[in-house]
Amino acid sequence: MKIIEKHKDTLLSGTEVWLVQPDNIDDILRVCITPNRTPPEGHRAGLIIGTDAELSAGTLISTLKSCAVGLDLPYVYGVSIGYPLDANPPFVIKRNRDLTTKWFAFEPVTAAMAGLPGVAPTGGADGFLEFLAEELKPSLAEAFPIDLAEATLAGQSFGGLFTLYALLTRPEVFRRYLAVSPSLWWDDRSLLEAATRIVSEHPAPTASVYLCAGELENKARFGRQFNGPMPEHIKSVVSKALGSVDMPGDMFMMEQILSGWSGDQFSVEAHVYPEESHESIMGAALSRGLRRLHGKL
Template sequence: MKILEKRHDDLFSGSEVWFVRPDHIDDVFRVCVTSNAAPVPAGGDRASLVIATDAELSGGALRSLVGSGAVGLDLPPLYAVSVGYPLDAEPPFVVRRNRDLTPSAWPAFEPVMPAMTGASVSMATGGADAYLAFLDEELKPALAEAFPVDPDDATLTGQSFGGLFVVHALLTRPAAFRRYLAGSPSLWWNDRETLRRAAEAVADSPAPSAHVYLCIGELENKARFGRQFGPMLPEAIRSLLPAAMAAGDMQGDFFVLEQTLREWKGEDFSVEAHMFPEESHESITGAMLSRGLRRLYGYV
């Protein structure tokens, strides 16, 4: 990984922004790093690390939570890192994330987001393995060199496609993170293949040393999802939607995943799942980060 630039964040005091180019992804990523005010204890101990996908969606909420959590003794010493793209990236992050957060190529989906957002370019899907390798093998070591963080005491979090990516990471590279926080995972992706992979992993592999928190919103029901991606969309866009997306059952898939992972028995493996009242797919991020991180770190 090449660090192209480091600068102080103009919005959040005490934060730093890196622009980096991974070794095996031909793109530039914007990495936002911040710490809560809690001092790291003397004697060589290092702070825990939280890495969040979709800095454009999660960065502000994560920064606020980490800062206020230290004051209220709601979180341990943490470094929070949200990973996204340069703000002037073209195509924008809503298209680029489709490449990095999806676990398999699904050409049928690739025209959808450009049509919905007006972007002029689509991108190939299925880059989750390369993105996960970048986070685990390149970004974590670089952060450990620059900040007093323990790369072996790390949490991965994401929502929607980010939540799908978190589940994929748990199934394919479980030792990369100690904690996994997945909000509203888009398990409908490519005809629900991640649910099949979860069943295979549970049946064929020993449970990892990891703690998992899953959450979804009460309003992410099948009727609302069908309406959002049905009558509310213009026909020109609706005609592009793969059937698995248009008929997605977010909550049904969520509970299948929960029950599957609960069958993974291990002394140092745990799963917790929660449905947040009155939260939707678009509003859940703050609740997910607050409750999920405090639960995973044992502060609530």
């Protein structure tokens, strides 16, 4: 990983921003790094890595800092990963690439729904996870007093899908996993199928998993959101992929599958948040999920 630039953020207090070029991703990523409070001399802090900095970096940072005041969270560094603010194509296309497994049928959809030409590539989840594990985490521990054994991965929507993909494919990379409104509908619910096989074939990892979804993340609401004008070939894919979305139902199915991993070092729980939608849930999820995962709730 090449660090192209480091600077202090002028809006997010105490935040250092890195622009980095990963070894295995042909792009520039923007990494926002903020401690909730500075650990005492000789001590190292935990690490919380969140996806989609464009959507939730501010929420993550304010949650960590507020919870530190009341000792609701231990010493942690919050790290949000996104893309340069002037990125072209924009982050909505790039996250489509980095947080998913390959699904050719969906590649025209995100661009069309965003009113952009072309397609949004998919299938970069393995490369993005390798970047986190082999490049970013060691660089963070070298630059800051961070204990990599106390690392958490958090993500919402495609980020939640990626969080569970990381748990199932490389569970040793993180100690805690916060999957918010995971898009388990992706690729005909292929991750649910993969989870069933992986849990049956592999021993339980040392990990704590917290899943949550909003009460309003249901078929009726998604049907209204994605019923706008779009080309027929796009509409057919959207209808097939999202026409029966039931995020709470899929989430509980994943919880049931993961519960097949038994042992003192593994735990999983799932919750539905009343009156929260796919767009509103992140603040509550970070507060409740991180406190629960760190034994403070």
